[in-house]
Amino acid sequence: MKPLKNFLFQLQEISLLVWRAFIGLFRKPRYIGETIRQMDLIGVGSLPIVLLTGFFTGGVLILQTYPTLAYYGGQSEAGRAVATSLIRELGPVLSALMVSGRIGSAISAELGSMVVSQQIDAMRALGTDPIRKLVAPRLIALIFMLPLLTVAADIFGIIGGAIIASGLFNQETNVFLTSVRTGITTEDLIGGIIKPLFFGLIIGCISCYKGLSTTGGTVGVGRSTTNAVVVASIWVIVFDFFISKALQTILDIRPI
């Protein structure tokens, strides 16, 4: 019973955190400078790892699927297979997992350190709401930057796929790209952008909550950092299933 109670309690706390951050957006002072700084840290800072992930994921998809497609004579559809997998599924999920590892841990560690060194209390004592000053800018930055990072990962994945298809399997690049163009639909693109919006929210609220609820000194900071990454990653994967199902229904996305 206790784990269920804990889960419901944490769910309630996270919901309240998000609600207060959302309400805070409509009140002054607004922390626009801090939000832009976070966008830079989260977006520009995560770009190299997300691009690398996208590039090699596209490459390995071709590496694994091309021989099978060739066996059935469908190698001309290789671009379509890579693009659809990347845009619908792998791009959003892998980008979210990479950002969860890099940014989720950083947010949780930073806020956790501020809690144990009483900086959060000091902030409140000085008349600043930490949720508006610290949580809201990070949530907004994640919600806005993760879709952009996902698009970048998708593009680099397709480029990676094209290079491997051409380099290892001698497929003409224009054949690959034509297959990509005919394979993806507007619904795929919309779905591929909607998913990371939710993932950004999940990573942001879990890592902020874990950071702000840190107890137990420096050991506690380590614990909440690990928890933030693990819990956010799991929820990204769990939510991916439900969001995919919902998008399939709402956008009427057909199978490959």
Add this chain to the structure above:
Amino acid sequence: MPSSEIEKPEITITEAELAPTADIQDAVDEPDRILPAIEFRDVHLSFDDKKILNGVSFTVRRGETKIILGRSGGGKSTTIRLILGLLKPDSGQILVDGEDITHFTEEEMMRVRQKMGMVFQEGALFDSLSVFENVAYRLQEQGVDEETCEKEVRRMLRFVDLEDAFDKMPSELSGGMRRRVGIARALVGDPTIVMFDEPTAGLDPPTARTICELAIKLRDLEDVSSIFVTHEMNNLEYLSSEYATVNEDGEVTYEMEGEKLCLINTEVIMLRDGEIIFSGKDEQLRKNEDPYIRKFIRGK
């Protein structure tokens, strides 16, 4: 001798004597002064099954320093966290300037916190901000222009004798300097209530004395009401026996109370397991026969 022959002394009352005394005049001019700055009424607080505060009641008058003594875990820091609204009591009332803040929301507490300053145990400076940015934090949040901020920060850093640290980062400061920057940050915006949470813990005696002198200066020269949480008897000695004055050269000097002046605006309360076991003057504390208090005074 018949009564009619008794020579009655002629009593003459001057106009100056007829005028109300300074205290009465202050109360007439500022009726709010008679309201306590802080008041606790039967406050209870528990974490899970552990009682942290058990029916705590006390008042802090305007311009008074209340020293809260007690061992670690006795509920001292919790008391000031309750005043700041960082925690909420299970029952009882907390009043600040006569206003019941017990059930204030976070938004309402932001307004109350504007008139309070808090000095944390380790300074709690923002690591990523310079000394200037730390001290100017409250003003910058209020949208005060940069020039006014700088002037006010320099004034506060001068007050704590740390003007040279203006551009430094917290990591470059010693423990004592961090506490003094913490005091400067707490004093920006001229709060009428300042709370010190073990500000001398872990500091060498001369630095601890400097911190106490700053608290004395605030009490005697700035008319600030304060709560000074500590477990060190040295702090009690300084705060309850010395006062600050300004000499002819405009310098602040510290003198011992005695025939010339006796401090009445500093009182002590002692907490034990969340209950007040003593409340009164330091002299009364030293004469108290309670074995726990005797042991505490002797440092055992």
